[in-house]
Amino acid sequence: MVGVPPARDRLPDRRRLYVLAPALVPGFAIALYWICSLAQGDSLSVAAVYRYGDYQYFPLLAGLARFSLGESLVFEHLGEGICSFPLPVLVLHGLLIGLLGPIGFAVADVATASFTYFAARRCLRACALFPLTCEVLALLVACTVLVLPARGGAEQWMPDLLLSGYRVPRPFVNDVFRLLTVGSWLRIFVGGQRETREWLWLGVWFGLLLQSRFYTGATLGLAIGIAVLLQSLSERRRLGETLRGVGALALTTAVTLLPFLAQRLIEHPDVPVRFGTFPVRRLDPLWIEGRYGEVLQALGVALLAGLSLRRAQLPGREMRLRALGALVLLCPLSFLALPASTLLLGRTVQPYQFGGEVAVFKTLAIVVCLGQLADVAARALALRAPRATSRPWLRLAALGLAAVVGIAVSSDRHGATLAMRRHVRADFASYRVREYRSAFAALTQELGSERYRDARVLATLDIQVHAWWSLFGGGQAFLPDPFATGVPDEEIEDRLLAFLRLNGLEATAARRMLHDSALLIFFLSCAKYQASPAYTFSTLDDYPAGVRHRLRSMNAFASWSVALPNSEARRLMEKYYRTADSEGGRRLDVIVLGRGRFDGSLEPNPARFERSYQNRVFRVYSRRAR
Numbered sequence: 026m027v028g029v030p031p032a033r034d035r036l037p038d039r040r041r042l043y044v045l046a047p048a049l050v051p052g053f054a055i056a057l058y059w060i061c062s063l064a065q066g067d068s069l070s071v072a073a074v075y076r077y078g079d080y081q082y083f084p085l086l087a088g089l090a091r092f093s094l095g096e097s098l099v100f101e102h103l104g105e106g107i108c109s110f111p112l113p114v115l116v117l118h119g120l121l122i123g124l125l126g127p128i129g130f131a132v133a134d135v136a137t138a139s140f141t142y143f144a145a146r147r148c149l150r151a152c153a154l155f156p157l158t159c160e161v162l163a164l165l166v167a168c169t170v171l172v173l174p175a176r177g178g179a180e181q182w183m184p185d186l187l188l189s190g191y192r193v194p195r196p197f198v199n200d201v202f203r204l205l206t207v208g209s210w211l212r213i214f215v216g217g218q219r220e221t222r223e224w225l226w227l228g229v230w231f232g233l234l235l236q237s238r239f240y241t242g243a244t245l246g247l248a249i250g251i252a253v254l255l256q257s258l259s260e261r262r263r264l265g266e267t268l269r270g271v272g273a274l275a276l277t278t279a280v281t282l283l284p285f286l287a288q289r290l291i292e293h294p295d296v297p298v299r300f301g302t303f304p305v306r307r308l309d310p311l312w313i314e315g316r317y318g319e320v321l322q323a324l325g326v327a328l329l330a331g332l333s334l335r336r337a338q339l340p341g342r343e344m345r346l347r348a349l350g351a352l353v354l355l356c357p358l359s360f361l362a363l364p365a366s367t368l369l370l371g372r373t374v375q376p377y378q379f380g381g382e383v384a385v386f387k388t389l390a391i392v393v394c395l396g397q398l399a400d401v402a403a404r405a406l407a408l409r410a411p412r413a414t415s416r417p418w419l420r421l422a423a424l425g426l427a428a429v430v431g432i433a434v435s436s437d438r439h440g441a442t443l444a445m446r447r448h449v450r451a452d453f454a455s456y457r458v459r460e461y462r463s464a465f466a467a468l469t470q471e472l473g474s475e476r477y478r479d480a481r482v483l484a485t486l487d488i489q490v491h492a493w494w495s496l497f498g499g500g501q502a503f504l505p506d507p508f509a510t511g512v513p514d515e516e517i518e519d520r521l522l523a524f525l526r527l528n529g530l531e532a533t534a535a536r537r538m539l540h541d542s543a544l545l546i547f548f549l550s551c552a553k554y555q556a557s558p559a560y561t562f563s564t565l566d567d568y569p570a571g572v573r574h575r576l577r578s579m580n581a582f583a584s585w586s587v588a589l590p591n592s593e594a595r596r597l598m599e600k601y602y603r604t605a606d607s608e609g610g611r612r613l614d615v616i617v618l619g620r621g622r623f624d625g626s627l628e629p630n631p632a633r634f635e636r637s638y639q640n641r642v643f644r645v646y647s648r649r650a651r
Contacts, residue, residue, distance in 0.1 A: 047160055050428045051138035051167035054435040059131040061443055069127035070473075070497040071466050075442055075449060076130075079192050080492035081547075084509035085110050086194070087496045089119025090129075098495060098505040099512050100482050100612050106511045109292040109300075111236035112284055114198040127497060137198055142167035144201045148208035148389075151216055152348035153341035154396045155403065157420055161427045162396050168431025169438075199237045205230040206245055207352075207389065213270070214252040215347045219263075224270035225277045232281025240378045243362035244386065248355055249274075295514045299507045301552030301584055302374040303560040310364035311376050311559060314581065316383045320356040323387040327353045330394035330401075337401045345397055352393055355386040375552065376559065377582035449489055453543040455623035456487070464642035465489065468617070471638045471645065472498050480614035480647075484524055486624045488547040490617050490643075503613045507551040514550070518597065520611065521548055522604045528618075528627035535601055539594060541623070545587045556588035557581060563590035606630065616646040 062072035074080055085108055088097030094112075095104040108115075117136065121129035146163035150156070209227035212218045231249070235242035257267050305311060327349050334345055363379040446463070448456040458464075468490065471477075483494045484503035491502055495509075504524055507517055521544075525535050538544055545554055554562050556572060558581040565573055567590040579586060589597075616634055618624045620642060629646050638645040 047164050047424055047428075048139040048142040048167075050164055050424075050431065051142050052135035054168045054432045055134045055138045056131065057432070057436055058439040058442065059134070061439060065443060067466065068469065069130065070493060071462075071469055073127065073130045073497075074465075074489060074493055075445060075462070076134075076193060079195070080449065080489065081506055081508045082110075082115065082194055083492040084495040084502075084506060085115055086119040086122060087500060089115055090123035090496070091500075092120075092123060096511050097500070098502050098510045099516070100501040102512055103501065106293070107288055107291045109288055109296045109511055110509070111288070113202065113233045114195045114237040117198065118194045122496070134193065134197075137201065138167055140201045141204070144204035144208065148204045148211070149393065149396060151208045151211035152352075152393050152396070153216075153344045154393070155400050157423055158396045158399050158403075160420075161399075161423050162392055164424060164427045165431050166392065168428070169434040195237060199234075199241075202230055202234040202237050203241050203385070206234045206241075207355075210245065210249060210252070211348055211351060214256060215344060215351055219266055219270060221270065221273050224273040228274040228277025229281055231274070232278040235278075235282060236285045239366075239374075240362065240382050241385070243366045243379070244355060244359045244382050247358050247361060247365060248351075251354075251358075252351075293511055293513050296511060297374070299514070299551040299553045300374055301555055302372055303555070304372045305367040307368050307371050310367040311373065311581065313360050313363055313380045313383065316360070316380055319383045319387045320360075323353050323356045323390040326391050326394045330397040333398055333401045337404055339400060339404055349390070349393065349397065352386070352390040356383055356390065359383040359386055375584040377580075377584050380582065448487075450543070455541055455543040455621070456489070458619070458621055458642055461642060464640050465493075467640050468638075468643045468645070469493055469497070472615070472617075476637065476647075477615060482612045483615045483617060484613055485617040486544065486548060486627075487617065487619055487643075488543070491547075499614070501612075503608070503611065504548050506547055507549065507553070508547075514553070517549065518600065519604075519609065522597065522601045523607070523609050523611075525627075526601065526604045526606050527608065528616075528629050529606075530627060532598065532601065534626065536594065536598055538623075539597055540589050542587055543623070545589060546585070550587070552584060552587065554587045554589055554593070555584055557583040557586050559584075561588075561590075563592060567591050614648055618644045618646070620644065 058076060059069070059072060062075075063069070067075075084098050088094065088108055089112075091097070093104055094107050096102045096106055097108070118130060118133040121133040121136075123129070125132060142163050145166040146159050149159040149162055154162075206227070209223060209230055213223050213227060227249075231242065231245065234245065253267065253271055257264055260267070331346055331349055334342055334349075339345065359379065359382040362382065363373065363376055367373050446460050448458055448461045448465075451457050451461075472480075472483075472494065477499070481499045482501045482503050483491075483499060485491050485494075486504070488506065491504070491506060494500070495502060495506075504520055505512060505517060507514075510517070522535075525538070530538070539549070546552070556562065556568065556576060557579055558576060561568070561576070565576070568576075568588055569591065572588040575586075575588075616629050618627050618629075633649055634646040635649050636644060637647040
């Protein structure tokens, strides 16, 4: 037949499809959330807000969706400066939202889940597992992203399995960089693949990881350094080759970090403090507390797998054992990452995050151990063929079972999210409102109507409404989230105090509201006023007695425990008394208020704003025509 290539020419395409097909399963697993959300009547934007979300990233995604790296929240400074938050974890979702609209969020999720499969498969293959074992485990990891806490009576003996989960865009996207970095590290230092391109790829993945998850990068930086040192001492004849590889690694890491360095040079000096950066004495560093059980769990499973490997006649047995040892080593190295980084930098940021890395690397080690045990069992049962393709029924059955398990676990988590009726941040008392979701969905439909077509700037004290508006509504906020904006602290304070004055809040109520943790974190200072045994913004005698008492029993790593010092409260109240009842020349089109204790007593000046909509939870005020 004319135009039909011979069979031997079509075979590579079939093989490629044979390899790529499993990656479609994780994409389908995450797509189920979006499909079910639409089926239950949610809009894409409401589904995005409830999608395991840490929606404080939405303003940053909105900037990238407009193909801008500058200020995205404050109308008067739109496009100025540069986004301070690391870009690698934001780019895919931001650009696809800009190109495709809200559906781009779902497309980016599907792509990330598929990328996770390939990254996990590459990492597992570096541990010398059988190809079919790698595919099955990679599929499970990518479908579930391994957030499987032990439940019930199993808590006493079953270790939690934890990578990072679906929270978007970080750490969902970050898992890809973590797996790629670990995979390249194993390929070079365990698998002996010393080609220059391997070092170059390790530099790329490591540079992206340092930006997206510094805490993981610090652990793997130590691991890379130790591996280079051991390799140089044990293989002196190949020292020149090692040094060339290290040079390639350093070069690509530095190039990959250039955007991050540019952000640090351009950002306003207030921004790192708002993120929670604080100084630490180099000779008195912080140490992770507890977590020793995590290391013992990884070590115990690794010993079991190692003993099994010693008795089994598996190909690449020594490489398998070295890979197990390297992965287990990452757990104790995670304990050293925090003091090592503070010794180097003299400061740290949100140090509790370092503790989570122990659990993550323990999980990765356990996954590989389970893969090794599966290979031993397969060998003992004589199920392994020289090539996975020689027994397609076995591959199809194993991958089919993994797909069913992965989709079932993923669907269970989707179901919990779809059934959520509360505010996503109901962990803050100010946002505990019953049947919030339906009222929120109705509000988004109202704000998306023709009446608000020309509205650009919205003011609200509800962080969920704020996040939705920044990405799917008009875009700009009168009260910028200090996490997502690059403007200085003074302007954030001025805007908040002007808003409270505009809504007729009395001084006593304003003083009380300024101590609310939700207002402090989301609309005034983010983590600037953190108060924990590790760091306080001011001296202890500058805090109320209740705060001092709380600090005595608090964990040192409670980085999101915030408290306003007395001196700061006085300074802000003095500024409040001087603030006029006006927007201060700033644009403000719409105000959204709730009915709870947080903002239920607020009412904007009726001479300038009129009520245009209300439901059981929300009140909307539009600017009167002049």
